[in-house]
Amino acid sequence: MSDDTQPETEATAPAEAAPVRAGISAARASLADVPPEPGAPKQDPILNATGVRRAFGGLVAVDVAHLEVQRGTITALIGPNGAGKTTFFNLLTGFDRPSRGEWVFDGRRADRMRSYQVARAGMVRTFQLTKALTRMTVMDNMLIGAGNQIGERFWAGLVPPLWKAQEAANRAKAMELLERFKLDRKRDDYAGELSGGQRKLLEMARALMLDPKMVMLDEPMAGVNPALKQSLLEHIKDLREDGMTVLFVEHDMDMVHEIADWVAVMAAGQLITEGTPDQISADRRVIDAYLGAHHDAAQH
Numbered sequence: 001m002s003d004d005t006q007p008e009t010e011a012t013a014p015a016e017a018a019p020v021r022a023g024i025s026a027a028r029a030s031l032a033d034v035p036p037e038p039g040a041p042k043q044d045p046i047l048n049a050t051g052v053r054r055a056f057g058g059l060v061a062v063d064v065a066h067l068e069v070q071r072g073t074i075t076a077l078i079g080p081n082g083a084g085k086t087t088f089f090n091l092l093t094g095f096d097r098p099s100r101g102e103w104v105f106d107g108r109r110a111d112r113m114r115s116y117q118v119a120r121a122g123m124v125r126t127f128q129l130t131k132a133l134t135r136m137t138v139m140d141n142m143l144i145g146a147g148n149q150i151g152e153r154f155w156a157g158l159v160p161p162l163w164k165a166q167e168a169a170n171r172a173k174a175m176e177l178l179e180r181f182k183l184d185r186k187r188d189d190y191a192g193e194l195s196g197g198q199r200k201l202l203e204m205a206r207a208l209m210l211d212p213k214m215v216m217l218d219e220p221m222a223g224v225n226p227a228l229k230q231s232l233l234e235h236i237k238d239l240r241e242d243g244m245t246v247l248f249v250e251h252d253m254d255m256v257h258e259i260a261d262w263v264a265v266m267a268a269g270q271l272i273t274e275g276t277p278d279q280i281s282a283d284r285r286v287i288d289a290y291l292g293a294h295h296d297a298a299q300h
């Protein structure tokens, strides 16, 4: 954790040290008996997807037969360029519509939900800061991340005390998160002035404004300098400690090894295997997929 480097005190050491070990060992234990095969069933999947397909004209970008994501784990989604990872993310989070397929998130059918409904249900993805957002302050980015809960409820939005109370609560929550991500001193700066790594931290902090159960991160390490990488990794581990599930797309295999409890591998739209990081790095199918080799049974 980012705070581990601080000197331990009697008051804080036990409370901070215990959950770190609890989260990772619970996650690994929950996956211990799962076979390293595509579509492997999990003990307690927070996400359960079946037959998810998305074609763009003649190109089948995603064709995932089955995937379960175990609750409380950090799961990496890897695969060569063009494997369909981002498209799959977009489908799951309601930003794209599948040609067919269904999935259940935390006990609720989510394949018909719109993106804001998916987010409200607890599956929240991070977004790269768009140009418009870089021209807003860090705090305003956080407040946008909170959505407009009262304003969306039309009648409540007409009652100023309710509206103001909600805004004050959002601000307090945003401040707490900015402190946690060590961005509190930047709150009045334009988001565009942040470094690559700080932007990633802001993207994650914004997602947490919605109190997600599952956080979806698309290439969290892209454009982050080595100094901030470690801090970012620790923040992602903290999400698991707080009971959240994390699914992330990433090309940086060092990062995958360091934080993933489980890895799902896509190639040419399909889920070709799953397993622990060690199982995956030894899997011939994965090596072949990255080398662009044809899957040939004789090689196994």
Ligand SMILES: Nc1ncnc2c1ncn2[C@@H]1O[C@H](COP(=O)(O)OP(=O)(O)OP(=O)(O)O)[C@@H](O)[C@H]1O
Binding pocket: 056, 059, 060, 061, 079, 080, 081, 082, 083, 084, 085, 086, 087, 088
């Ligand atoms: N809107 C779209 N229209 C047409 N083709 C698309 C569209 N979006 C994605 N594709 C195609 O679908 C395939 C999968 O793309 P996708 O971006 O999901 O892969 P990826 O695994 O995320 O790749 P990368 O690691 O390079 O980001 C690619 O061949 C891509 O060109």
